Amino acid sequence: MRFSALKIIREGLTGNKGWTPHWRDPEPKSEYDAIVIGGGGHGLSTAYYLAKNHGMTNIAVLEKGYLGGGNVGRNTTIVRANYFLPGNSEFYSHSLKLWEGLEEDLNYNVMHSQRGIINLFHSDGQRDAAARRGNAMINQGDDAILLDREGVRKMLPYLDFDNARFPIYGGLYHPRGGTARHDAVAWGYARGADQRGVDLIQNCEVTGIDIENGKVTGVQTTRGAIRAKKVGMVVAGRSGQVAAMAGMRLPIESHVLQAFVTEGLKPVIDHVVTFGMGHFYISQSDKGGLVFGGDIDFYASYAQRGNLPTAEHVIEAGMTLMPMIGKAKMLRSWGGIMDMSPDGSPIIDRTHIEGLYLNTGWCYGGFKAVPASGWCMAHLMATDTPHEVAARYRLDRFETGRGLLDEEGTGSQHNLH
Amino acid sequence: MRINCPHCGPRDRREFTYQGDALALDRPDPEAGPDVWNDYIHNRDNPAGPTRELWYHETGCAAWLVVTRDTVTHDIHAVELASAVKGAGK
Amino acid sequence: MTDLLAKSPCDGLLPLTIGSVTVTEIAFDAITSLAPFKGQESAVSDALKVQMGAAFPKPNRTTGKAHARAVWSGVGQALVLGPPLAPIPGAAMTDQTDAWTCVALEGDGARDVLARLTPLDLRPSVFKQGHAARTEIAHMGGVLMRTGENRYGLMVFRSMAATLVHDLEIAMQSVAARGRL
């Protein structure tokens, strides 16, 4: 089934009876050429590009819950390519280019909206850092515009420009940044993979990884054993548990990140805006809800729910920046489990076990990475060599200290990135 | 989440700062070699369940605490003073 | 040398009365932090008794009386509020006289006002007279003590004086408004 405007009109006029399920619900086979553990954004895009780019179609995605029930359906949907360090910048640049062609490629409306991101700064030092980051982005071939205070005022008149404690000096504007509908991204990749023959197996938890003589031979699941010579672990916040099945101890700590949404309002916030002096960022969904968040709760957690002090902190920061949001009623808050790495950057690499691959460490920025992560993970699993834009996402960078990608310079502490 | 500080009694989570796994109390020997140090600095058990971690009673008594906490339920099972834990700061 | 004018932290901000609650600034002759060295705790406590008639406080407690009080302020440390102290052997001492904002919150609704500013259990049977806590006061790290039936002492760093008064004022207004309903 292909989506088109014509099809929508025809279905609208005939009672919407002609739609078919977006993907099959197959029984797991006893053997595949490759298995991807985890049906989040990264697992589904990995499967899609394994099939599309590498012709591997006898593969399965094993998901313990339902597709898109993890972080990919819980994030605040910001898509950007404004990284500073070589290693990150080429990867996210590649990802943004994939985003720009994604809807056409998937024939799926992921509501990718390049509404622009403005990272505010509030001091001379922050301005210098923003200018430097902007230059790095331009060098990478992406876009960045340094706005002064008046430039920001023109675009974001609703900010509190009179705040003496956190004066607004300007902002780094990234016009190609924006948002996308998070679960539509998961669904689009799922449908694309399924159409190419990939088995998407839900309610199928991996409980063990079979290894013989240093080679992976398959997995144990709640729906029986499945053999495969290649297995990718793509389970975000659950990376520690799944890797432990292969006897590995990862440089990952799992932390909870919260997000919040208000009642639907008329269009008021046209961009993605981030506060430079407190943990707060915001955008407005197409339904009208103000979607905002801040930092992680700072302690290890698998609870998928956060604590009130962090909610209070985020809302206080928001009120400081744009007091008008105090009039909005908050509808919901939720949490997701982040795979925090020691330098805040991800890992896409082989492991010491032949045929076992690792994709983790996305911290709270893995949604925008979904296309490039799948692209590079598929490349790695199919060819056994890292893709050039993900070549620095090595697991051994922590051991050697070479090639650490610490964007914020906070040092090796998982919860500070 | 409230942490029962041995000095101050039960206090709100916002008075405390989280440091991470209490393995920080078992600092390896300086000559232990790169594998041991890499493991100590970067790798974590990261359990879904009970774990021991270091918290600092920042706006309270300023003591370091070893908190046994469940990462799934956020239940707190035990709180000890890090200074009283064997091997702490050796 | 020029004689500088001494200005208290809450100069121009206090006193303030809203409803049944009043905040006043307290000026101490001296504020000294006192931290006994290992093994010197009782000797230091005895020396303190000699100098100001009050022992070194136990955790979460105060000793002494108004203008000659010692309040526990963290692990192995107390703040002595009132008389300037002569050096006490066996203890680290620091003059912090100008480092703190000290106010008294008094009146029928004082506890309700505080309840809006700290997550502490303030019920009279739990937080009794002579009790103290290092805790958050409107997100500022501070020292809180109950010095009377309806009287509390609050301390935050000097630079936070205006914020403390601002937060107290808002809390006092809310409590007074509630009272009128």
Ligand SMILES: Cc1cc2nc3c(=O)[nH]c(=O)nc-3n(C[C@H](O)[C@H](O)[C@H](O)COP(=O)(O)OP(=O)(O)OC[C@H]3O[C@@H](n4cnc5c(N)ncnc54)[C@H](O)[C@@H]3O)c2cc1C
């Ligand atoms: C509140 C919040 C806001 C965020 N905001 C942004 C943002 O604005 N921009 C951005 O770029 N990123 C953001 N992120 C981060 C982003 O969502 C994640 O980095 C990314 O989704 C993680 O990859 P994933 O989609 O593959 O993870 P998930 O969707 O969590 O996928 C992992 C899957 O693995 C499955 N799984 C786990 N264990 C097993 C097992 N044993 N067997 C089988 N399956 C298993 C899980 O059920 C899950 O479905 C945010 C995250 C949160 C929580």
Ligand SMILES: [Zn+2]
């Ligand atoms: Zn304490």
